[in-house]
Amino acid sequence: MSLPQLSVHAPAKLNLFLHIVGRRTDGYHLLQSAFQLIDWCDDLQFTRTTDGVITLLNPQPSVPAEQDLVVRAARLLQQHTGCAYGAQIHLEKRLPLGGGVGGGSSDAAATLSALNQLWQTGLSVPQLQALGVQLGADVPFFLFGQNALVEGIGEQMQALMIPPRWYLVWVPPVHVPTATIFTAPDLVRNTPGITLSQVQFAYMTNKLIFGRNDLQAIAEKQFPEISAALATLRHIQPNGLVRMSGSGATIFAEFEHEEVAQAALQAMLRSGLPQRGYAVVRGR
Ligand SMILES: C[C@@](CO)(OP(=O)(O)O)[C@H](O)COP(=O)(O)OP(=O)(O)OC[C@H]1O[C@@H](n2ccc(N)nc2=O)[C@H](O)[C@@H]1O
Numbered sequence: 001m002s003l004p005q006l007s008v009h010a011p012a013k014l015n016l017f018l019h020i021v022g023r024r025t026d027g028y029h030l031l032q033s034a035f036q037l038i039d040w041c042d043d044l045q046f047t048r049t050t051d052g053v054i055t056l057l058n059p060q061p062s063v064p065a066e067q068d069l070v071v072r073a074a075r076l077l078q079q080h081t082g083c084a085y086g087a088q089i090h091l092e093k094r095l096p097l098g099g100g101v102g103g104g105s106s107d108a109a110a111t112l113s114a115l116n117q118l119w120q121t122g123l124s125v126p127q128l129q130a131l132g133v134q135l136g137a138d139v140p141f142f143l144f145g146q147n148a149l150v151e152g153i154g155e156q157m158q159a160l161m162i163p164p165r166w167y168l169v170w171v172p173p174v175h176v177p178t179a180t181i182f183t184a185p186d187l188v189r190n191t192p193g194i195t196l197s198q199v200q201f202a203y204m205t206n207k208l209i210f211g212r213n214d215l216q217a218i219a220e221k222q223f224p225e226i227s228a229a230l231a232t233l234r235h236i237q238p239n240g241l242v243r244m245s246g247s248g249a250t251i252f253a254e255f256e257h258e259e260v261a262q263a264a265l266q267a268m269l270r271s272g273l274p275q276r277g278y279a280v281v282r283g284r
């Protein structure tokens with residue numbers, strides 16, 4: 001008899017805007033951000049085993065298996081529930097590592113959700129989210145699984161309707177250390193709070209350009225490669241939203257039509273700017 005298996009997609013996200021509205025006493029920053037899921041995914045396949053061992057069949061060259069968020073998520077669920085099953089996991093990695101599109105957090109969320117089914121551990125989504133936030137601030141959002149206005153440090157979310165768009169996603173060839181951006185002395189930390197209905201109204205009236213990314217000015221100053229890519233993308237797409245996602249380095253532009261987004265990608269490629277990944281994808 002074949003072993004029970006489950007295959008899942010782990011989508012990326014873009015932060016359409018990201019405001020820092022305060023700071024907690026432990027130094028973590030309070031955010032308000034529109035999280036848009038996009039059709040750019042890692043793929044994971046899980047096979048249930050009876051030996052209790054968690055195996056990542058194809059570790060990534062730059063992440064030792066023991067440190068991979070997929071393995072850490074599986075161990076966390078196993079320890080929390082006392083489950084005796086194990087799993088063999090295959091990860092088809094497409095999303096740029098540490099790129100601000102949440103790939104690692106999405107992999108962790110997909111693992112918690114898939115193994116909760118395969119192992120029949122019966123945790124609710126809020127219970128999985130409480131486990132997931134120990135692995136990364138964006139894990140609760142990926143378990144929520146819908147576009148959302150996310151608040152706090154990532155643990156509070158409300159569904160947000162975002163009109164369908166195509167996105168050109170471009171990853172400049174730099175790795176931005178999230179902590180360095182958040183600790184910059186000149187980071188803006190007092191953007192006024194907004195309400196869900198203000199954001200919802202802007203998006204329903206097609207103003208995707210709403211807000212800004214407060215981390216972007218710091219990232220542009222520290223990494224001229226991000227600044228150069230944004231300038232080129234703004235030149236190619238002068239109308240509509242062009243912005244950095246999360247703490248970078250990924251930047252994106254929004255389009256109503258796929259053909260226009262594809263033409264913009266060709267123009268970016270012709271510009272000769274270096275990159276470590278790109279995609280033209282639909283918002284979910
Ligand atoms: C800001 C976001 C938006 O999606 O950026 P991206 O990671 O996607 O780029 C995320 O919430 C990031 O979450 P995550 O990537 O899990 O951050 P962590 O590793 O927990 O944080 C790295 C460091 O950044 C700082 N940090 C992070 C998140 C936050 N809300 N306030 C902070 O001050 C802290 O100094 C922390 O030690």
Ligand SMILES: Nc1ncnc2c1ncn2[C@@H]1O[C@H](COP(=O)(O)OP(=O)(O)O)[C@@H](O)[C@H]1O
Pocket residue numbers: 063067068069070096097098099100101102103104105106107246248
């Ligand atoms: N499965 C995984 N995918 C991506 N990154 C992982 C994974 N497991 C561990 N990591 C580590 O987590 C870091 C942040 O991951 P990622 O979610 O891709 O970044 P970001 O939050 O900036 O989008 C990576 O730089 C890597 O060292």
